[in-house]
Amino acid sequence: MVVGIIGATGYAGAELVRLLSGHPKVDKLILSSVSFEGGNIEEVYPNFLGTAIKTGKTDGLLLKAEDVIASSDVVFSALPHAVGEGFAEACNKKKVHYIDLSSDFRFDDDEETYSAWYGKPYQYPELHKKSVYGLPELNRQKIKELASLGSAIIACPGCYPTGALLGIFPAMAKGLVSCEHTLIVNSVTGISGGGREPSRAFHYPECADSVTPYKIASHRHTPEIARGLSKMGKNAPPLIFTPHLAPLNRGILSTIYIPLVPEWRVTPGNTQKMLPPVKEIEDKTAEIKKLYADFYKDEPFVRILPAGITAATNRVRQSNFCDISVHIDINGAILIITTAIDNMVKGASGQAIQNMNIILGLDETTGLDAIPSLF
Amino acid sequence: MVVGIIGATGYAGAELVRLLSGHPKVDKLILSSVSFEGGNIEEVYPNFLGTAIKTGKTDGLLLKAEDVIASSDVVFSALPHAVGEGFAEACNKKKVHYIDLSSDFRFDDDEETYSAWYGKPYQYPELHKKSVYGLPELNRQKIKELASLGSAIIACPGCYPTGALLGIFPAMAKGLVSCEHTLIVNSVTGISGGGREPSRAFHYPECADSVTPYKIASHRHTPEIARGLSKMGKNAPPLIFTPHLAPLNRGILSTIYIPLVPEWRVTPGNTQKMLPPVKEIEDKTAEIKKLYADFYKDEPFVRILPAGITAATNRVRQSNFCDISVHIDINGAILIITTAIDNMVKGASGQAIQNMNIILGLDETTGLDAIPSLF
Amino acid sequence: MVVGIIGATGYAGAELVRLLSGHPKVDKLILSSVSFEGGNIEEVYPNFLGTAIKTGKTDGLLLKAEDVIASSDVVFSALPHAVGEGFAEACNKKKVHYIDLSSDFRFDDDEETYSAWYGKPYQYPELHKKSVYGLPELNRQKIKELASLGSAIIACPGCYPTGALLGIFPAMAKGLVSCEHTLIVNSVTGISGGGREPSRAFHYPECADSVTPYKIASHRHTPEIARGLSKMGKNAPPLIFTPHLAPLNRGILSTIYIPLVPEWRVTPGNTQKMLPPVKEIEDKTAEIKKLYADFYKDEPFVRILPAGITAATNRVRQSNFCDISVHIDINGAILIITTAIDNMVKGASGQAIQNMNIILGLDETTGLDAIPSLF
């Protein structure tokens, strides 16, 4: 199988090259880059020296996107937002699967929301009806259906929405979530999420040894998370999403505060007491954890953590796992979920490959079986 | 003036030595240490070589606590929790001010809450009635009054409560906070907060390049924050506090979600629209920011950040500042406050010195005028 | 094939578990641990949750070393120094290959040097004659020969010696090195090299954001490097080895200053000029780089870097590569070599597996084909 990667020299593109070079069903990788067209990926990323090229998986040459599309069975697009619709159209015409890591197709036919947050209209509105939001844990069946029609357009989820939605889905699906109260996703990410282009915010002395929130009440992943939630339940609660930057290379840790519907709250039996009994909190936590475990029981990449362990980014590093821990606040009214993913794997390139595996009818873990690196 | 430091070789104690060595009103520092009794602080912390001793401020010798108390005009206690009450009693008898960085006196006469969270009773219950929670922005007047009586026992706030309470006080005082909904404090701290003693959690390869929450719904600073809130308003909302560990040396970043009472919410004027108008959000944000600025207008260490800037730990590093930014969620119902402090300065040793300055009638910024280090 | 790992819960042991879980020729992993005997590796390292056990490669149980030896075809020993000779003896008797990551067998029959630096005699002197220093680039043939006799004892090189020796071997072999002058190896390592046990030196706030040398003129890898050099040339120069600690998780960067014999120096043609012509320096550098490339032309894990690129630990991260760059000082008399390895892979567990592959007649890259992680 010949796989093409458009935008191979950005971080997500290069991570695709790295991961796909070890994928047993990939025979050939063809790459493109606008910034380094005519060069070789080994020059841009010397860590590739003597690897993919040596194994014959790729010649490393950086072509034009058009040339990649012309020769590939599947195309990954790791371009910036708002420049790839034309390539999707080209792939669609040629009946080639288009797996997109940008936000271009994440809003299906809801052009209004997309335009409101991204400031531009759809270029090929019809194309968006042929796309699917590629979160396998939500849309596996739809992805397969679309693929069976010959050419799928897969909108891989954003990094933050992946970690957030996987932490909320079971609660939504089981009717635990009160829509009368606000649901809060508080996330901390590593710097690789900002991409390869140098800027002040990601200049080492400005971000090392420091933590800061950014784009409060204005990050574009907010409507994407909200939209994902609305797919899982009839109603969805108001949502706050707050991203933070911390001095890590990889990883997103999300701490999610989910308001429980009254019937799932733990309340003080004795109204004199302010707090509900600890034992009841523990029992309800175990019950909800079981719901989560059941919900994800067939998912190869979701791990519900045992009691006493919270999600940590260094336990999923370099892997496609999403770790989830389940807690209830001492007041009994809020479910606290923590999730950890590697933003570059499950949050980007790994999940894109998981989608490819589904499209091609492969085991989903093919090429994605890395054990998280200890350090 | 002769100043004593009990527990001078822990991180907070050593930071006191560093800061007090530059305090113009301190003539002499006398130190004690259980772990290194008989040694010299220059051996424990070679960064002190040729500094405090050279200037004659201290001989660096590590004595017994009793010897420190015997010779000091003011005593700082930087001991672990639950071992210092006897020293407080000794100071009180000797009419020496006791400025305590542990949690021993943070709950005034509320022994019940203290015991529930710390697992032990008060040793000198009467003493707790003579103590004051040493958050100057809340209790400056009480601190002065207590000091005027001859010997004050100051319970310096915990690091997290300092950053949390300063972010919530103005909203509480002005009646913005709905007590019907949960208030959430989500904090990220640097590793120095864990103290000097090596352990697996703070072993470099286990915490570098990673972020993780810990003690979810169980951290001892939760009741301290709750208690602080109840001092500011008649009622206080249910509280969730979630601490996280990130790979920084210093700093606490708190992102605080404050539910607004109905009259302070921004609501969609047109019920067809889901979200309130951006302009109204902005206006209300400006209005609340002005309330915050007014509330802290005479505070030397609180900075309300200009629009477009959020709190960041590297903007308060090495200083006694608490930076605060003000935001309102796009849904209009939640006030989002971010605060940043240096956990070792405003969150510990700096605030302790601020208390000393108040006690002694000095300008509060004396010895605490360091400009935050750029990097 | 059944593979045993003694000392599976130290960092090197756990890294062996991680890497061997992905090794296609390993059917079963059996583990032991003194510290966690009776437990499961998933409890000690939650990053393993749902991985090796799920695939059936191991049950994760932590047995006694004796039980591991009893059931394994090959045994890896990742114990601290000076406690493993008995296990080697047991393996040898049972005709099981023993691949040792400690220093116990690194000095062959030179008990004098070993004792002088490690402060203890050999426990089984005869056994040391049956061992080989497992640096494949030096001893591949001997490793094979020993393995063909039925049971090999492989002394995997120390992390520093691996990076140092690979950088010096070609110069030694080709007669470039002056033995009249001192050869200097200046290395910087990440903190994982210090192992899993917490201590002050590796406590996050004590080593983050700082760099420091340690064990100057006294590190135990000094005689190991010296011994390696003496294997490659008739004479070897006096050696200085200086290790440094820097805030990284993984990696060793070695900068090596090799005094050239007169016939390989570049000298000023015009004695009036202090420095030799730049062009001649460049030409000689290219010539020596070619020697290096030739020397390693069949080595799968050594990469001679193209001009303009120096070794960097983040270009070999998570891989078994050793990157090498070649330079000549402007004075023309010193060859400067930089090498980078991942201390936990090529410097420890990866190289151990490379040895296993050789012993078993497998392609050396089996299970070791990870492309260096970009970040």
Place this chain on the structure above:
Amino acid sequence: MVVGIIGATGYAGAELVRLLSGHPKVDKLILSSVSFEGGNIEEVYPNFLGTAIKTGKTDGLLLKAEDVIASSDVVFSALPHAVGEGFAEACNKKKVHYIDLSSDFRFDDDEETYSAWYGKPYQYPELHKKSVYGLPELNRQKIKELASLGSAIIACPGCYPTGALLGIFPAMAKGLVSCEHTLIVNSVTGISGGGREPSRAFHYPECADSVTPYKIASHRHTPEIARGLSKMGKNAPPLIFTPHLAPLNRGILSTIYIPLVPEWRVTPGNTQKMLPPVKEIEDKTAEIKKLYADFYKDEPFVRILPAGITAATNRVRQSNFCDISVHIDINGAILIITTAIDNMVKGASGQAIQNMNIILGLDETTGLDAIPSLF
């Protein structure tokens, strides 16, 4: 006293603002910036909010360089290289001291070397004769003399040369250094040394968790170190300088290999033995350490470390100290010196202020008495 800072918004300039704001003899700071002319330093560096301006030391406005020169008693220039000679000329004409942090005046009248390494001629050759290399430990007297003439041009040393030269001077001055062998300075620096401008090399994900050498045998600080050495001894040995980048914010650690003249070497008494006796090495080390201590006995910022402690960047952080440790290689022929400085303080802005203090006849530690931050 009115102090001007040209180039106040680069890292060195901003560090000057921070340090000089706390200098008791500075009444007023006037700032300029090309990049942010017309703005305010509080906007560029929010860490200054409510600090220097509040104290009345500066209005924070960013003027033109000409305006700064017109109103200042002393001018610091923190510009990039090769753009400041004109300002030096203007200051000289106006009889204002010019303290330059760039390399423009570091080579006195040796235009040939300067041109060879910096690729341009002197603009005002006469001016260079009126300048002095501002390393107080070398040139204190000359600095004073020049200042007494009315207007000094001080060429503050580069960051690397400061740490290197202070480590070598005593050995040179006492005649310990063999000029027949190469002297090697191997340095590791933090990322702030690269300045404020974002670039790929200093982009967080590219340099975090990694160490790498750069500009091997070609860094411009090489001739500056060589020149400094030649000032201290009649002859100077060939010099190699190799800088490395490590993931720290601040600090330079230099490990210096100094070849000893025969009479200072420790040699094996018994020719049968390869290594000289440990006791003799220790005695000679103590003797040389005493020479170092004597050499620097009146220097306020040089600390000769006690036995058992090596230089570490986190022991001088935020201070103007240079820490030095003394060792001799086990072979007895090479003196190993380690030095640590904060590259932004003793390596740049702090040393510049030290020069100002000398010029003005102040105690050299005025405004520079910060104790190194523990973490």
